[in-house]
Amino acid sequence: MLAPWFLIGLLAIGLPWWLHRLARSETTPQAFPSLMLLERSELRDTRKRQLRYLALLALRIALLVALVLAFTQPQWLTKIPAALAGQARMHVIVLDTSLSMRAGTRWQQAKEKAAQLIDAARAGDQLLLISAAGRRVQVLAGPVAGIERARVRAAMQSLTPSPERLDLGLAMASIKTWKMQHQLPMELHVVSDLQASGSPLRFADLEPPAGATLRLHTIMDDNSANAAITRVALSGGEHRALTVSMHAYGGKPGAGVIAMTVDDREFGKQAVQWQADGAASATFADLKLTPGSHRLHAELQLSDALSDDNHYYAVIEHADPRVLLVARNPQADEVTYLAAAIESLAAPRLIVTRVMPDQLSAHTLADYAAVVIADSGVLSEAVAERLSKHAVGGNALFVTLGPQALRIGADPITGMKVRELGGAMRIGAVDDSHPILREPEAWRSVRFFKRLQVTPADGDRSLLRFEDGAPLLIERSFEAGRVLLMAAPLDREWNDLAVHPLFVRFIAETARYMTGNDAAAASAQVGDTVATGVAAGAAGQIFDSQGKRVSALPDREGATHLNPTQAGFYEVRSANHSRFVAANVDTRESDLTPLATELVQKWQALEKPAIAVAASASGEQYRRDQLRRELGPLLLTLAALLALAELLVANYRLQVVRDA
Amino acid sequence: MATESSIARLLPPATLAGLANLELVARAAVEGFLTGLHRSPRFGFSQEFKEYRAYVEGDDPRFVDWNVYARTDRAYIKRYEGETNTRLMVVLDASASMGYGSHAVSKLQYAKFLAAALAYLASRQHDPAGLLVFDAQLRQYRPPTGRAGSLLGLLHAIDAVTVGGPTDLETSFRGMREHLSRRGLVAVISDLYCDPDSLLRAVQPLAVNGHDIMLLQVLDPQEVKPQWRDATLFQDMETQERINVSGEYLRERYRHRLDTHLTALRRTAANAGAQYLQVATDEPLDHALRRYLLFREGRH
Numbered sequence: 004m005l006a007p008w009f010l011i012g013l014l015a016i017g018l019p020w021w022l023h024r025l026a027r028s029e030t031t032p033q034a035f036p037s038l039m040l041l042e043r044s045e046l047r048d049t050r051k052r053q054l055r056y057l058a059l060l061a062l063r064i065a066l067l068v069a070l071v072l073a074f075t076q077p078q079w080l081t082k083i084p085a086a087l088a089g090q091a092r093m094h095v096i097v098l099d100t101s102l103s104m105r106a107g108t109r110w111q112q113a114k115e116k117a118a119q120l121i122d123a124a125r126a127g128d129q130l131l132l133i134s135a136a137g138r139r140v141q142v143l144a145g146p147v148a149g150i151e152r153a154r155v156r157a158a159m160q161s162l163t164p165s166p167e168r169l170d171l172g173l174a175m176a177s178i179k180t181w182k183m184q185h186q187l188p189m190e191l192h193v194v195s196d197l198q199a200s201g202s203p204l205r206f207a208d209l210e211p212p213a214g215a216t217l218r219l220h221t222i223m224d225d226n227s228a229n230a231a232i233t234r235v236a237l238s239g240g241e242h243r244a245l246t247v248s249m250h251a252y253g254g255k256p257g258a259g260v261i262a263m264t265v266d267d268r269e270f271g272k273q274a275v276q277w278q279a280d281g282a283a284s285a286t287f288a289d290l291k292l293t294p295g296s297h298r299l300h301a302e303l304q305l306s307d308a309l310s311d312d313n314h315y316y317a318v319i320e321h322a323d324p325r326v327l328l329v330a331r332n333p334q335a336d337e338v339t340y341l342a343a344a345i346e347s348l349a350a351p352r353l354i355v356t357r358v359m360p361d362q363l364s365a366h367t368l369a370d371y372a373a374v375v376i377a378d379s380g381v382l383s384e385a386v387a388e389r390l391s392k393h394a395v396g397g398n399a400l401f402v403t404l405g406p407q408a409l410r411i412g413a414d415p416i417t418g419m420k421v422r423e424l425g426g427a428m429r430i431g432a433v434d435d436s437h438p439i440l441r442e443p444e445a446w447r448s449v450r451f452f453k454r455l456q457v458t459p460a461d462g463d464r465s466l467l468r469f470e471d472g473a474p475l476l477i478e479r480s481f482e483a484g485r486v487l488l489m490a491a492p493l494d495r496e497w498n499d500l501a502v503h504p505l506f507v508r509f510i511a512e513t514a515r516y517m518t519g520n521d522a523a524a525a526s527a528q529v530g531d532t533v534a535t536g537v538a539a540g541a542a543g544q545i546f547d548s549q550g551k552r553v554s555a556l557p558d559r560e561g562a563t564h565l566n567p568t569q570a571g572f573y574e575v576r577s578a579n580h581s582r583f584v585a586a587n588v589d590t591r592e593s594d595l596t597p598l599a600t601e602l603v604q605k606w607q608a609l610e611k612p613a614i615a616v617a618a619s620a621s622g623e624q625y626r627r628d629q630l631r632r633e634l635g636p637l638l639l640t641l642a643a644l645l646a647l648a649e650l651l652v653a654n655y656r657l658q659v660v661r662d663a
Numbered sequence: 664m665a666t667e668s669s670i671a672r673l674l675p676p677a678t679l680a681g682l683a684n685l686e687l688v689a690r691a692a693v694e695g696f697l698t699g700l701h702r703s704p705r706f707g708f709s710q711e712f713k714e715y716r717a718y719v720e721g722d723d724p725r726f727v728d729w730n731v732y733a734r735t736d737r738a739y740i741k742r743y744e745g746e747t748n749t750r751l752m753v754v755l756d757a758s759a760s761m762g763y764g765s766h767a768v769s770k771l772q773y774a775k776f777l778a779a780a781l782a783y784l785a786s787r788q789h790d791p792a793g794l795l796v797f798d799a800q801l802r803q804y805r806p807p808t809g810r811a812g813s814l815l816g817l818l819h820a821i822d823a824v825t826v827g828g829p830t831d832l833e834t835s836f837r838g839m840r841e842h843l844s845r846r847g848l849v850a851v852i853s854d855l856y857c858d859p860d861s862l863l864r865a866v867q868p869l870a871v872n873g874h875d876i877m878l879l880q881v882l883d884p885q886e887v888k889p890q891w892r893d894a895t896l897f898q899d900m901e902t903q904e905r906i907n908v909s910g911e912y913l914r915e916r917y918r919h920r921l922d923t924h925l926t927a928l929r930r931t932a933a934n935a936g937a938q939y940l941q942v943a944t945d946e947p948l949d950h951a952l953r954r955y956l957l958f959r960e961g962r963h
Contacts, residue, residue: 032897033895033897035900036886036899037760037854037900038906039856041906041912042906042908043907044907044908044909044911
């Protein structure tokens with residue numbers, strides 16, 4: 004019985020019982036010659052009357068019982084032949100549906116192998132079919148008895164490989180977390196090409212569930228030579244250039260042609276040659292882009308094992324050469340330093356527009372590649388809210404704090420509380436993995452005379468920290484955009500950063516980073532969760548590369564996030580604007596090299612003894628000897644027959660009453 | 664002339680009810696009853712043949728036996744016991760309760776059969792018969808008469824009786840006394856739904872005046888043995904009052920209460936000097952008549 008809580012429905016039997024007693028209270032008076040010999044009775048006497056129409060009542064109760072039992076999903080345990088009972092197994096077939104399975108004949112081989120495993124299951128065995136790709140490890144069919152293998156086979160036939168990557172460790176971990184209801188010894192069949200790139204960081208993650216016998220069915224393909232585009236980057240000065248990087252996997256050199264398309268228009272083709280297991284690149288010069296968003300599509304025109312990774316999609320936000328610098332006094336030293344540093348950038352060459360906060364309403368923020376705020380304490384609430392929304396829409400802000408922020412005690416954009424922190428100090432920790440912090444040693448020589456203390460929230464990234472651990476530079480994601488917060492003014496009374504040789508490079512890299520000059524940063528991978536830039540609760544629609552409307556993530560409100568399921572461009576339309584999100588396949592799937600034989604053997608050796616299962620199996624021996632049969636359909640049929648009989652009997656009884 | 668078997672088929676009350684002609688009903692009942700008795704030499708209410716005597720001047724020529732005269736050329740007159748004649752007065756209860764019937768024949772209908780049969784029997788023996796109909800009061804009076812052809816009128820009067828209102832035995836019987844000045848047989852046909860004391864007060868004055876009183880209580884089978892198994896809402900046919908009666912009472916205690924009531928009525932009748940006979944409306948009419956006459960015979 005899979006849903007025993009439906010048994011509470013049996014309480015409904017009381018209804019016909021009660022009605023059969025109550026409905027018999029005669030309301031039509033019987034004429035009688037004289038009441039002198041009769042006695043008036045109490046009401047309770049009428050409730051003690053015996054039940055009539057017992058057949059009708061019995062039918063109604065039986066109908067209710069049949070319906071309730073049908074809802075509890077009862078199962079009938081059938082004995083299987085004793086010869087098979089002791090050898091019954093639970094066959095869990097994990098079918099790799101990652102991108103690499105599209106290569107050559109791998110998918111066909113995998114299906115044939117899975118079909119063999121399904122057909123080999125005996126009547127007493129149980130079958131469970133699982134597909135594994137990306138973060139989705141899901142049950143497709145089962146567990147069902149071996150004699151119902153047709154259901155499993157049908158589920159397998161409808162399956163196709165996805166464009167996602169399979170992490171074998173993640174798949175194993177997912178299977179281990181499932182609470183298997185069966186008590187049979189498990190045989191875990193992994194039907195996969197066992198890519199070397201699919202192995203997890205920790206080898207121990209490959210450990211199969213306790214008690215399971217691991218059976219690896221490696222799908223091999225002679226043609227493992229494959230090439231993939233790995234990156235498209237924008238470079239150059241005023242006349243920009245696109246650099247397309249590719250990588251070849253497999254044992255021999257090769258050559259091909261890379262075609263570049265910009266906004267659905269062919270931009271050019273470049274021949275490219277590569278060495279065995281080597282990288283190559285092609286540069287498309289003189290790229291003249293108008294301000295705004297542009298879609299780049301690079302295609303490696305080559306016939307290799309895997310065609311999906313021959314395409315690379317990217318969205319580039321062409322930087323407007325203007326940066327908006329918001330300051331209370333546009334002529335202050337701090338503003339001058341900032342403007343000079345930003346304008347020193349050679350590529351892209353940026354022009355700074357200085358405005359006071361009360362003049363900001365005259366400017367359209369979308370016209371600027373980046374917005375820099377000197378001492379955010381000068382912003383009114385309305386202006387701060389406008390800038391926050393600008394960031395949420397996929398833009399970047401660089402904010403410094405200063406005396407005004409200290410005066411009001413908070414940063415109006417991030418909401419972080421601000422207070423003074425005494426004591427001169429130097430930088431203690433630098434996150435040099437961030438693109439704007441390439442010189443960690445140089446940072447340690449910057450002196451800070453006065454400091455401000457802010458408290459980052461969960462999820463914030465502290466890029467620079469003082470020696471005492473207090474954060475100086477914090478990055479916070481604002482949905483699709485970001486805010487860089489410097490907890491110090493660029494004032495020489497506070498620090499000597501503005502006159503430090505580091506300063507110009509730092510501001511220039513920050514400006515480059517904020518303007519989205521790196522095309523690689525504007526593409527996501529299939530299976531990722533991507534912020535679309537649509538605010539929560541706001542109207543928004545998402546369309547895939549075929550123009551079909553895509554549902555947003557079910558646990559997210561509105562169209563704030565997207566989970567791309569295929570490579571290509573996704574268009575996000577909201578009330579204010581339209582933008583594109585590029586999705587590419589994971590290039591780790593491009594390397595079709597299988598796991599080394601030694602590694603596979605080592606994996607096989609990871610099997611854990613079936614301690615728990617063996618103990619329970621001996622106590623639950625009878626379960627092995629039984630097959631489950633669904634009784635729900637039978638009970639529903641019975642309920643239908645009872646309903647028909649009840650109709651006939653009720654009709655007959657009511658006729659009698661009418662005649663009476 | 665009807666054969667014995669054909670007459671027997673007519674006698675069940677349900678069959679008699681199908682006959683539109685009350686005279687035919689009465690004749691069928693009496694003839695069937697007589698056939699059943701095999702021409703018993705002793706029958707009748709009061710007049711039983713005793714002897715012939717020679718006709719003398721002044722005798723009623725209707726009583727001359729013309730057959731004897733034809734054979735012997737002498738006029739003889741039949742002589743009967745009770746030569747002074749017993750007048751039959753049928754007292755018919757036509758109250759609303761008499762309209763009850765759980766099958767094809769209501770109590771009033773059965774009472775009318777009985778009344779007609781008695782009238783027919785009296786007429787056959789040249790006794791005058793009359794009719795009194797009552798419910799809460801005296802509704803109809805037809806004086807006894809023995810004239811030829813009076814039977815038909817009496818039967819028509821019985822046939823025309825319909826159910827009326829509630830019963831008031833004392834008031835009705837008080838009204839009857841002025842019509843029952845001469846002694847005779849008074850056959851009261853009623854369901855007797857009354858207090859036994861009330862019955863005593865109604866009947867006793869008539870008995871004191873020398874009337875021979877016969878109480879014929881007519882009851883429906885459903886009144887004798889109710890078939891309701893469950894609690895039932897009843898409505899009094901005379902007062903329209905309603906009460907809910909439990910199935911337990913109907914099954915167990917009603918019968919005891921009815922028996923007590925009937926015993927009291929029987930005792931009251933004996934105290935008042937009246938005869939009491941209970942008949943059910945599903946009883947064949949000839950059986951009822953046989954019991955009645957045998958009962959009468961036992962009295963004499």
